[in-house]
Amino acid sequence: MKNFFDKLLKLDRRILFLLVVFVIVFPIFKPLKLPGIKITDAVKGVYNTIESLPENSVILVSFDFDPASKPELYPMAVAVLRHAFKKNLKVIGMTLWATGPGIADEIITMTAREYKKEYGKDYLYFGYQVGGYAVITGMGTDIYKIFSKDAKKGSPLETFPVMQGIKSLKNFAYVIDFGAGDPGIDTWIAYGADKFGFKLGAGCTAVNEAPTRPYLQTKQLTGLIPAMKGASEYEILIKAPDKASAGMDAIGLGHFLILFLVILANVVLIVQKYLLT
Amino acid sequence: MMLIKRYIPLAIVFVFGIMTLATYYIPPKLAQDYYLETMNKWINIVAAFAFLLALLSLFYSHYNKIKRKVDGWGYSIFVYIGFLVVVVCAIKSEGQLMTGPALTSLGWIFRFLYNTLSASMFAVLAYYIVSTAFRSFRIKTLQAFVLFMAALFFIIGKVPLGNVLWNKLFFWTNVSISQVTDWIINVPSVAAKRGIMIGIAVGAIVTSLKIIFGIERQYMGKD
Numbered sequence: 001m002k003n004f005f006d007k008l009l010k011l012d013r014r015i016l017f018l019l020v021v022f023v024i025v026f027p028i029f030k031p032l033k034l035p036g037i038k039i040t041d042a043v044k045g046v047y048n049t050i051e052s053l054p055e056n057s058v059i060l061v062s063f064d065f066d067p068a069s070k071p072e073l074y075p076m077a078v079a080v081l082r083h084a085f086k087k088n089l090k091v092i093g094m095t096l097w098a099t100g101p102g103i104a105d106e107i108i109t110m111t112a113r114e115y116k117k118e119y120g121k122d123y124l125y126f127g128y129q130v131g132g133y134a135v136i137t138g139m140g141t142d143i144y145k146i147f148s149k150d151a152k153k154g155s156p157l158e159t160f161p162v163m164q165g166i167k168s169l170k171n172f173a174y175v176i177d178f179g180a181g182d183p184g185i186d187t188w189i190a191y192g193a194d195k196f197g198f199k200l201g202a203g204c205t206a207v208n209e210a211p212t213r214p215y216l217q218t219k220q221l222t223g224l225i226p227a228m229k230g231a232s233e234y235e236i237l238i239k240a241p242d243k244a245s246a247g248m249d250a251i252g253l254g255h256f257l258i259l260f261l262v263i264l265a266n267v268v269l270i271v272q273k274y275l276l277t
Numbered sequence: 278m279m280l281i282k283r284y285i286p287l288a289i290v291f292v293f294g295i296m297t298l299a300t301y302y303i304p305p306k307l308a309q310d311y312y313l314e315t316m317n318k319w320i321n322i323v324a325a326f327a328f329l330l331a332l333l334s335l336f337y338s339h340y341n342k343i344k345r346k347v348d349g350w351g352y353s354i355f356v357y358i359g360f361l362v363v364v365v366c367a368i369k370s371e372g373q374l375m376t377g378p379a380l381t382s383l384g385w386i387f388r389f390l391y392n393t394l395s396a397s398m399f400a401v402l403a404y405y406i407v408s409t410a411f412r413s414f415r416i417k418t419l420q421a422f423v424l425f426m427a428a429l430f431f432i433i434g435k436v437p438l439g440n441v442l443w444n445k446l447f448f449w450t451n452v453s454i455s456q457v458t459d460w461i462i463n464v465p466s467v468a469a470k471r472g473i474m475i476g477i478a479v480g481a482i483v484t485s486l487k488i489i490f491g492i493e494r495q496y497m498g499k500d
Contacts, residue, residue, distance in 0.1 A: 035437060037437050038440065038455050067393075068398065071396065101374070131324050134324075135317075137313055138313070138314065145317075152373070254403065256438060258432070259429065261407065262425070265412070266414075
C-alpha cells in the first residue's frame with residue numbers, strides 16, 4: 001500500500017500531461033454543453049452600455065493584447081464587435097501593443113464583413129501607435145495629431161465619413177479596452193477616462209480580473225468582461241454562442257482536474273502520515 | 278564632462294518633471310494645447326529611438342554569442358534570419374497584413390508563425406501548472422489552506438460544471454456559489470488589491486519626487 005502511494009505521488013509528469021490533453025481535447029470534439037453559465041453584473045455593464053447607445057454612435061475599441069492572450073480576449077472582442085455592428089454602431093479600432101495589430105485587424109475586418117459594413121463609413125482601423133499612455137493623453141486632446149492616417153489605406157483620417165464629429169476621446173460614445181497587461185486597462189483609466197471624462201468598459205484576462213475589480217466598484221469602468229467565462233456570458237447575451245461557449249467545457253474540466261489532483265496528493269500525504277506510520 | 282553627464286540630464290528631468298506635474302493644476306486647455314501635445318510628440322520620438330537602440334543592442338548581444346560560440350549560439354543566427362525575413366516581407370507588403378480577403382506574406386507570417394508559436398508557448402504553461410500543482414501544492418499551513426479554499430470556491434463558481442455540482446449538493450444552504458465567489462472577489466480580494474494599489478501609488482510618488490529633485494540618480498547609470 002505504501003509503495004502504491006509513493007508511486008502515486010511520484011507519478012510520471014507525462015501521464016499528467018496526457019490527462020490534461022484528454023480533458024481539454026475531448027470536449028472540443030464532443031461538446032458537453034454543460035449548463036450553469038450565469039450572467040454577471042460586470043458583463044451586463046458592458047452589454048447594457050452598448051445596448052443603450054443610439055444608432056450611428058461611434059465607439060472606440062483598443063485591442064491591447066498579443067497572440068499569447070488571444071484565447072481569452074479574442075472571443076470577447078468578437079462578441080462585443082458583433083453586438084456593436086448588429087446595433088449599427090460605428091466602430092474604430094486601434095492597438096497600443098506592437099504585437100497587437102495583426103489580431104486587431106483580423107477581428108475588426110472579420111466582424112465588419114459578417115455584417116456587410118463598409119470601411120471608412122461604418123468602421124475604421126487606426127492601427128498601432130508607439131507611446132502607451134502618451135498616445136492616450138494625445139488622443140484626449142487631438143486624435144489627428146496622434147493618428148494622422150488610417151492603417152489600412154494610409155489615407156488622412158479626416159477623409160473618412162466615420163470620423164465626422166470626432167476630434168478627441170470625449171467624442172466617442174463609448175471606449176472599450178481589451179487589455180492583457182501594460183499598456184492596458186490601468187493606462188486607459190489613469191490617463192484616459194479619469195483625465196478626459198469618457199465612458200470606459202473593459203475586457204481582461206483571468207489573472208487580471210482581481211486587480212481590475214476595484215475600478216468596477218468605483219464606477220471608473222462601466223463594465224468588465226473577465227476572460228473566457230465573461231466572453232461566454234456575452235455570447236449568451238447577444239444570443240450568438242461561439243468559441244467562448246465552446247471553450248467553457250474544456251476550461252471547466254481542466255480546472256476540475258487541477259482541483260482533483262491537488263486534493264488527491266494532499267489526501268495521500270495525510271494517509272501516509274497518519275494511517276500508514 | 279560632469280556638465281553633460283550629470284547636470285544637464287538632471288536639469289532636464291527637473292524642468293520637465295515639474296512642468297508635467299503642473300499640468301494637473303493649471304487650466305487643462307492651456308496645458309493640453311501647448312505643453313502636453315508637444316510632450317507627446319517628443320515621447321513618441323524618444324520611444325522610436327529607444328526601439329532602435331533596443332534593436333541594435335539585441336543584434337550586438339547575439340553577434341557576441343555567435344562570435345564566442347557560446348552554448349546555443351546557433352539559435353542566435355535565427356534572430357538575424359527571422360528579422361530579415363519579417364522586414365523584407367513587411368516592406369513587400371507595405372506593412373499590410375491583408376489585401377482584400379487575401380493574406381499578404383507579412384500577414385501569413387503573423388497568423389501562421391507568430392500567432393501559433395506565441396499561443397503555443399503560453400498554452401504549454403497549462404501542463405506545468407497541473408504538474409506543479411500536483412507535486413508541490415501541499416496544504417501544510419493555515420495560509421496554504423486559506424489559499425486552497427479560495428481557489429476551490431473560485432474554481433467551482435467560475436465554471437459551469439461547478440455551478441451544476443454546487444446546486445445539486447448544497448442547494449439546502451440557500452446560498453448560490455456565485456454569491457460566494459462574488460463575495461470573495463468583491464470584498465477580501467478588492468480590499469487587498471486596494472491596499473497594494475495605494476502602497477504602489479505612494480511608492481511611485483516618492484520615487485518620482487526623488488528622481489525629479491535629483492536624489493535618486495540610478496537611471497543615469499554608474500558614471
